[in-house]
Amino acid sequence: MNKAKNNLLFLLYTIILGVIVGVIIWGFLRVMNLGIEFLWSFLPSQFNFPLYTLCVCTVGGLLIGLWKRKFGDYPEELGKVLGTVRKTGGYPYHNVFSTLGSALFPLLIGASVGPEAGLTGVIAGLCTWVGDKLKRFKKEVDELTAIGLSATLGTIFRSPMFGFMEPLESEKEAVLPKTSKIVLYFAAILSSFGVFILLNKLFGVSMGMESLQAEKTPLVQYLSVIPFTLIGIAAGWLYFLFKKITGTIAKRFQKYVILRAVIGGVLLGVAGTFLPLTMFSGEHQIEAAMSEMETIGAVMLIVIAVVKLLLTNICIDSGLKGGHFFPVIFCGVSIGCAVSLLTGINAVLCTAIVTTALVGHTLKKPLATVLLLMIVFPPRLIPVMLAAAAAAKFIPTPKFLIDE
Secondary structure, eight states: OHHHHHHHHHHHHHHHHHHHHHHHHHHHHHHHHHHHHIIIIIHHHHOOOTTHHHHHHHHHHHHHHHHHHHHOSOOOOHHHHHHHHHHHSSOOOTTHHHHHHHHHHHHHTTOSOBSHHHHHHHHHHHHHHHHHHOTTSHHHHHHHHHHHHHHHHHHHTTOHHHHHHTTTBOSSOBOOOOHHHHHHHHHHHHHHHHHHHHHHHHHTOOOSOOOOOOOOOOGGGGGGHHHHHHHHHHHHHHHHHHHHHHHHHHHHTTTOHHHHHHHHHHHHHHHHHHOGGGSSOSTTTHHHHHHTHHHHOHHHHHHHHHHHHHHHHHHHHHTOOOBSHHHHHHHHHHHHHHHHHHHOOOHHHHHHHHHHHHHHHHHOOHHHHHHHHTTTSOGGGHHHHHHHHHHHHHSOOOGGGSOO
16 A cells, blocks of 8 residues: 555656656746847847857857856766766756756857757756655656656657657667656656646747648659668768867867867857858757758758758867757758759658758667657658668768767
8 A cells, every 4th residue: 555655656746847847948948049039139130240140159158168167067968967867877966057057058149059968967967856855765766867857858859759768769779667667757758748838838939840841752752761861871970070070179178168168159150150050059940941942052051061060069069068969950951951952852851861860870769869850750751761760870880980
């Protein structure tokens, strides 16, 4: 009887945890969007200053460097957060509030990163703190941080199934928890996602990537899955090449926290001045790339994608930290649009295959990749996306591109 009571009580705590996670994510993204609107829409409309982007990014880089020198080089990348949770069962929570600032500031100045890295670190810390307070639930408490991370990912990416699968799928296989724990995972994920959607409806805001719709595509065009997958994998190799280059340079300047952040801000400002679509996470720029691809042109779309792949790594390694998921998705869409213009094949099909191969090669998790991209591409493209994601996993990244 006591065991059943404890299980029900822990389920209730898990649901409440999910609600809290959803509120935190919604609040964070709402503040982020309001700050971006103020810095990049309201202020520029008040005066005409050609070097505005460069100045904001440079000053922002300086302020971020000062912040990091005082509070530490946070947030950690998503992979490191997940690795710490798997290894220790928890995550440090002594610096939760300073990590919130570290996660928010790069996003405000237009860094080419997503919010997932910072939010997962913050929520992992909070979940660990809650777990430390719930000592009565011995074994179950060990899962609380992992459950909170799944709820976070499912809500940030608006894909509950991705939130469930991404932390569980390794490069070798997907290891599912016991049925009783699966219930807890989905209780937290769905309560978090539900609260997030509810708050969006109540306050009349829309935060998320738009779903792309496509007309019927001739069957013969589906044969393009092989060459387009190879294009996406090649873009993945380029991502790892840039990551190795920027990581090597950053290690040499590891002690110079402020200098690295300022240089990152300057490079971000220069790129943003000449190629505005390379700034920000790319989440809201996907629609612009798709709708204006003929105006932008194939060559420029490829240039934008290549620069953004480089810029994302520059931002992360210079200290303007965040996640790489959203920027990489945008790069895949941008390259896919270019391929469509060059071949005449349906744009949504091109972008779906190229993006899936690119994301799949960087993530090495086929199921999680497809579950993530289902929020962008039509469900009928799932078979070709699965094929692209599987190929992207099993075609290895050249060893010289991997930063050991």
